[in-house]
Amino acid sequence: MKNNIKYLAILALGLVACEPEFDNPIDEAGVYSSGEADFSNFVALGNSLTAGFADNALYITGQENSYPNILSQQFALVGGGEFTQPLMADNVGGFAGQTDRFPPRLVLAFDAEGNPGPSLYTGAAPSTDITTNLGVSFNNMGVPGARVYHLGFPGYGALNPYFGRFASEPNATVIGDAVAQNPTFFSLWIGNNDILGYATSGGVGLDHNVTGNMDPSTYSPQGLDITNSGTFDSTYRQLIAALTANGAKGVVLNLPNVTTLPFFTTVPFAPLSPLDPNFGPQIPTLNATYAGLNAAFAFAGVPERAISFSTSAASPVVIKDESLDDVSADLAVALAGTFGPLAPIVAAQYGQARQATANDLLVLTSSGVIGQVNEARLTELIGFGLTPEQAGQFSVNGVSFPLEDQYVLTPAEQSSVENARQAFNTTIATVANANDLAFYNVSNDLTQAANGGIPFDGGVITSDFVTGGGFSLDGVHPTPRAHALVTNGIINAIEIAYGATLPSVNPGDYGTVTLSNEVN
């Protein structure tokens, strides 16, 4: 009997020995390493990009696919700790009862003709409560909408509910709550909104590199202005100083060119097709009307602003360019014969009008208004005494009513954005270098995505709207697949800076846009 037990024991040992084991299991030491870095407490700071905001909303799966969260899963192989995120209540996005300011996400829906397009998801109502404070701080401190100076702004939680959800106290700052977590490693990707808010709104805000205003508390509360470069520089240095005070290492990312975003590259400057049944037949009438205006432009000394529509090719939209001299007064004189007492009104409409060129960037949101009657203008013109019919003729966005400033980023506005970006990026690279931080030039990769694309095992990731795979349906924020690319870029930067060895992630394992026909 004793012997039998012995044999049974040997048999049991044999069973255990049967478990397969790799020569070099990846979960054992020696395969990967953290190098000089310590990932045990990783805190990510930034804006919507860091938070995982996508499809114009913050929702759970977007947060789960945020680059800091993906990164933390790779860090976990080399001593990384738990990575917590302030998860929203659902995958709808937006805040309950606040859909005017915080609408639900966009999904890719197909209309009755089978054409895909972004639509507001209506399968469920937003259920995240805007006032609930989750009571703790999180490893992902990304706050959608945050600008560089917001991170150190006491009481920012009252202005921005995304921070309000997890601010440690009413007067808390993002940077304060981050430092209080004593991170051993941090990431910082901030500054995008300091230029993007101006760009996505077509440059209606102010460029504080022109105004010289260095006091962000006086900047547009809607976030429409460009932050002064000096302000950016000093604020950014303060953030890094706070994060590195206890010796933490980290990675910083620079800012991509806005012209790499489909939000600015999807709507063509010449979208008016003669084949469009709503537009083509009107071309002769429009050209006849514009002939009179063109004569007035000549009279005003700006014949180059002449407007006409081609009957054989798509024509550029008519836009209002605020950088042009306003020639309303001259136009009013020239048009008096045709329009009589209405001449000043018509003249004012075209005082800074011109047709768009390839150098103008039409924002994504313009696609929904071009060719549509501008109701506000219609009402206004009727108020001025035009007949409803006349008023209607002068109220078609981009055709008879110049596309308003908010829909067009003109070359002058693009320069403002680009100059600020270059200055911000200089600060970021300089500060990274001075503090021996890992630096990821994400701008380079986005330029690559916009110019030929970035190959992966299932194709090529480009900046093309919807089909490119890199951008979510708002045209600004990345898809999970692009977050995977950013993760790989960061990993590469960390390996270079700190001698770490980390596995990358496969972008092909991460999705792009979400399909749903649960839309109204």
Added chain:
Amino acid sequence: MKKLLLLVLFALVTLVTYAGGYRVSVQGQRAMAMGHTGVAVVNSAELVFFNPAGLVYLENKLNVSVGASGIFTDVIYQNSDFGSSSETDSSVGTPLNLYGSYKVNDWLALGLGVYTPYGSEVTWPTDWAGSHLVNNIELAAIYIQPVVSIKLSDQFSIGGGPIFVTGSVNFNRNANRTLADIDGNRSNITVDDSGVTNWGWSVSAMFNPTENFRLGFSYRSEIILEAEGGEATFSNFPNSPATPANGTTTFDAELPLPAELTIGLSYQFHKKWLFAFDYNRQFWDVYESLDIQFGNGSTSLNPRNYKNSSVYRFGLQYDATSKISLRAGYYFDESPVQSGFFAPETPRNDSNGFSGGVSFAITPKLAIDASFFYLRFEEVNESYDFYQENGQNVPFRGTYKSSAFAPGLGLTYKL
């Protein structure tokens, strides 16, 4: 002496393999203990499977063998480029076999067998890195076979009979690498069918040049299981006209159970010692592609391109006492899976099998048979290169390592 033998047996047992593809070679406890040799071994009713021609040489009028094994398999996967790793849920397969033969007269014996030569059970963690290829699969085929065994002379006999097969399959995988519903639940498809039947046959012969030396030959035909109108369930697809609707539809698919040719010998080189050798040739080249046609118009084409493969089996039997027989065996099992076609639903590469076992005669008529085998696979870096996205092949690669261990028990009765 006995102790020593047991130790030797355990030592031997440290080496065993099972079979390439979804062939599960566990068709008899006595044979299994000897490396699954048996085409030229006249020992028990297990001959119904191994070589029906030999049944007529069994000494007793009635022979019955029943047995079952529990196969514990583990497969581990990792990809060091991406830091991903997975392990299959240790599944337990239970191949079983029931054999009986009856000697009608000196030159004729009849037999009946029920056995399970094909099957597969692999369960990966749901949504693992290779979930676009397989989440889990369960495949089973039960063979029911009447046989006839005819002695043409003391040196030569023939045998064979028809085979009736009934099979079942349950297979789940994700639609692709990324598709999910609004909540991020991965879109997946399950195909399920059972009671899929078809017919095949086997023929065999045995030649005994001397009293101690036998040669055997056996051939079992290929059988194609054709699932028609099985149930396919589409789950977690987004609510979109661009993707298949959720719910059930039908599917048609074909799965081949390949033909197998065996030749072998046995040699009684001492009154207590028997040596056996079998060579199997498995005609896997019939398995070109796993193509599934769904009732909703979707199709799934999965090239397999298996090649014919061989297994070399060696067995040894020692009759220690009148009551106890000890057995040991070794086999080398070549995988039918070609490089670049290594799909994680049957993650098998070449393997070495080590087996052992013992029979204990409780009475002169009834014996208990115990066997076990251990299958050792080398670690392998492989890929499946024929999964497509947007018309482009997207290889799924990584390092795999498997093992299988199977203890089994059986009874042999003779009258």
